Amino acid sequence: MTTPEVNLGAGPQPNQQTYMASAQDVYGALEQMLQFSAGFDLIHKDDQTRTVTFSAPVISGLFIAKVAEGTDSSFSTVQVTVPAEAGESAQQEIAKFYKDLGDQLMVQAPTQTMPPATTTVLTTQEQPTQAMPTMDATTTTTTPVSTTPTSGAADGNQSGAGAHRAPKNKFAALLTDENTGRTSAIAVASLIVSAVYFLIGLFAMGTHPSIGLCVVLAIVPIVLCILAFSQTQPGRKHGRMLTVIAAGVTVVALVLSLIGAASGRSSSSSSSSSSSTSEDTTSCSAVTFPRDGISAKLPAMDNAQGRIYYEYSDHMAMQVCNISPEEFNDYVEKIKKAGFTADYEKSSVHYQAKNNDGDEVRVQYGESYKQMTIQIESASYIKEQEEDDAADEEAAKKAEEEAGKKAEEEKKAEEERKKAEEEQKRLEEQERRAQEEEAKKQQGAQNQNSGGVTPAVKEAMDSYESYMNKYCDFMEKYNSSSDQSGMMTEYLKMMQEYSDMTQKIEGMDQSTWTDADLQYYLEVMNRVNQRLASVG
Structure with missing residues (x-):
């Protein structure tokens, strides 16, 4: 594997720090720290040379960190190369980098105790990441990874810190950010x-x-x-x-x-x-079975529960609750014994019949709710209802007929309106034709008055002839004058008028001219040519 090329500028700035741990342990801690860090991004790594390339969000350019063996196998050195153009902010990022690496090494298993000359004693309350050795180190500092614990409590605190520290990087990277600049x-x-x-x-x-x-x-x-x-x-x-x-x-x-x-x-x-x-x-409270009016013809029910929908002298309806199928059938039998057997309709949950007076009773059973509905109507009420229904039907029929008549009348009125419009159009067309005939007659009369020449053609040709006579008069004067240069302005004006008059005559539609028009045109042109010839 090769390390990617990095533009370090004119002068890279190396930073170095020594750790009391083997190069392999430091490189493993470095790799793990960058993978879970919220402040650095791992770009590339080379396990053979123990070199990693990483970036920081607030710094443009890439950093290179290399782990090397120390003076012996128990020491190792980490050197970070920073682009020169990174500025002073890069030093803050490097300090954070060394601190995070020291914290990661603290999480890992203890290695060995530093010599007393270069060891800073750690208490359970302190976690320094750097300790200045007694030896001369201008660009190199030594950071202890761990000290020899003096008691079991120290081991417990250290292991507790390690158990808490590793997941913190993952969780912090998920919930927080170290980005700078404007908030999203x-x-x-x-x-x-x-x-x-x-x-x-x-x-x-x-x-x-x-x-x-x-x-x-x-x-x-x-x-x-x-x-x-x-x-x-x-x-x-x-x-x-x-x-x-x-x-x-x-x-x-x-x-x-x-x-x-x-x-x-x-x-x-x-x-x-x-x-x-x-x-x-x-609806299922205690109710007294009605015994007045038409209801007296029904078999009474003792201790009934339910409600009365309505009760009149000639018709009644009620609901009885908590009725079993057997009780329903027993009540139907009682209704039959009361004389309601004519014109009957019957099913397992329904019974309807009339008595000899024409009174009608209807009983309906609801199996789901165990309820029975009782309705009774007198013959006179039934007759009234039939008459009312017939009257309503007759009224509806009349309304329908009236609506049909009204629609027919509207249809006829629409037809009359259309006929009137057609007659109006016919009269207008007739009047237009009469006006056209009158206009033709007037035009013919005008043509006769002008020798059969169309007035527009005659007017144009007369104007042309008048101008040409004026032009010939000017030319005669011009030819006999001794100061022709003084008449040049008037001459140019006459030539412009001549051009306009010629265009007017040529612009006329001669295809519509009559024979009289052509004859008059030739006569005018002949007279004009003769006059022009006389001018020379």
């Missing part, structure tokens, strides 16, 4: 939206919305949290902690809204159930 706007937006969604979750506890609505409302804060987590990766924008808080608030809000939705469904179900139970209890 999406992270801030995710926190605000999650807070709003949290309020919606609290509101849902009382309003009990649907579960689908709760899940749909959670989509926006979840998407924002995902985007914010992506933007706060190492080396990018700051705001990882805001993103974690927003994600936690979103989860809590979703749970609250789902609890509210679920409780709403359960309360609605229980309310419906209790309402149904209450209604059944109310």
Whole structure:
């Protein structure tokens, strides 16, 4: 494996530190530290030369760290090369790098005790990462990895620190960031939206919305949290902690809204159930069987429970609860004995019949609720209902007929309107034709007055002839004048008028001219040519 090429600038700045551990142990600790560090990113490693290339989010360029053997196998040296253009901030990153590497070595198993001349004694409360040796070291410092424990308590504290230290890097890298610069706007937006969604979750506890609505409302804060987590990766924008808080608030809000939705469904179900139970209890109270009017013809029932829907002298309806199928059949037999046997209809849960007076009784049994419905109507009430139904049917029929008549009248009116419009168009067309005939007659009369020449043609040719006579008069004057240069302006004006007049004559549509028009045109042109010839 080869180390990637790095542009170190004009003057790389090496930094070196010595650790009391073998080069293999230090290289392993270095590799593990970079893999789990939130402040450094491992770019490349070369196990043969014990060299790694890494980057820091706030520094442009790459760092190279190399682990070398020390004066003996129990010592090793770590040298970091920093790009010269990195500036003073690179020294802060290197100090952090050496500190994190020392902490990682503290986590690993103890190696050996440093000599008293170069050992800084560590207590259980102190964790220094660097100790200045007594020897001269201008660019090199020695950092103890561990000291020989003086008691079992020291071992316990050290092992406890190691057990706590390793997972901390992973967890910190997930929940926090060491990015510098501006905070991610999406992270801030995710926190605000999650807070709003949290309020919606609290509101849902009382309003009990649907579960689908709760899940749909959670989509926006979840998407924002995902985007914010992506933007706060190492080396990018700051705001990882805001993103974690927003994600936690979103989860809590979703749970609250789902609890509210679920409780709403359960309360609605229980309310419906209790309402149904209450209604059944109310409808099945003790009731006195009616014995007045038409109801007196029914067999009475003692200790009945239920309710009376309505009771009149000529019709009645009621419901009786807690009736078994046998009791229903027994009551049907009693109805038969009471004389209701004519025109009967019968099934296992229904009986309908009339007596000799024309009164009608209907009994219906509900097996699910063990309820029996009793209805009785007198013959006079039935007749009234039939008459009312016939009257309603007759009224509906009349209304339908009236609607048909009205539609027919509207249809006829529409036809009359169309006929009137057609007649109006016919009259207008007739009038237009009459006007055209009159215009033709007037045009013919004008043509006769002008010798059969079209007025427009005659006017144009007369104007042309008049101008040409004017032009010839000017030319005669011009030819006889001794100061022709003084008449040049008027001459140019006459030539412009001549050009305009010629274009006017040529622009006329001669295809529409009559024979008289052509004859008149030739006469005018002949006179004009003769006059031009006289001018010379």
